[in-house]
Amino acid sequence: MKYKVLGFLMCCLISTLSFSQQINLSQYRLGSGDVIKISVFGQSDLSLTTRVPHMGVINYPFLGDIQVVGLTASELESNIYKGLKGDYLVEPSISVTVEEYRPFFIDGEVKKSGGYPYQPGLSVDKAAALAGGYTERASRTKILIRRDISGEQKLIEAKPTDTVLPGDIVTIQQSFF
Structure with missing residues (x-):
């Protein structure tokens, strides 16, 4: 019974996460380049x-x-x-x-830094794949996204599964190990 409840809660969480991404695009603010x-x-x-x-x-x-x-x-x-x-x-x-959508940009420890066309549902991992993949020295825990939020540039610490939005600048930092 405990596992059924846990499974149900996980399904609800996954549904909520995918719904929140849909809300992001429905509330998408137009920007130059769109x-x-x-x-x-x-x-x-x-x-x-x-x-x-x-x-x-x-x-x-x-x-x-x-x-x-x-x-x-x-x-x-x-x-x-x-x-x-x-x-x-x-x-x-x-x-x-x-x-x-306007492009997103990715730099740092990826094989081909630059701007790429945005695609709905884009994660940091997928963005890195578009940029030729991670380099050997890439950190999977030191990822920063610079995002314009209400006209102000914010720096966000991200995970490989986090969502990338149009106009974001994703920086994959170097790992020391």
């Missing part, structure tokens, strides 16, 4: 696909310059909806999707 697609149903002239520039502002038909960096896709949808409703369209149906 490619977004804005679609307005029935209005092809108002639909566009664009890479978010460094300044974080895109020029959108009828609305002009819109700040997109720091917004979620649903927040951007809402802003465009409010701007188009009334003067331009009666009840616009708008969809904003991330077509391509």
Whole structure:
């Protein structure tokens, strides 16, 4: 009975962890380098696909310059909806999707340091594999991720199974043994 309860709790924990990753991407904040697609149903002239520039502002038909960096896709949808409703369209149906996430970067004790395209579900181990694998001197316990959280750069101590997000800078440090 004790093992059944333990097994049940482990299943709940795993479900919670995978759900928390889904929440991360649903709450994903747009940044420079992301490619977004804005679609307005029935209005092809108002639909566009664009890479978010460094300044974080895109020029959108009828609305002009819109700040997109720091917004979620649903927040951007809402802003465009409010701007188009009334003067331009009666009840616009708008969809904003991330077509391509900004890259992540990995350096330190990996064979090919550099920037790589982000893929949902990416862990530190998978990121290292994309970079050619760990070097012989790589530490599996000394891993740092530099991440932008609410406009502020934070340094996070990570494990090989931790999630990598778009724009992260992963540093695999050297092991002494």
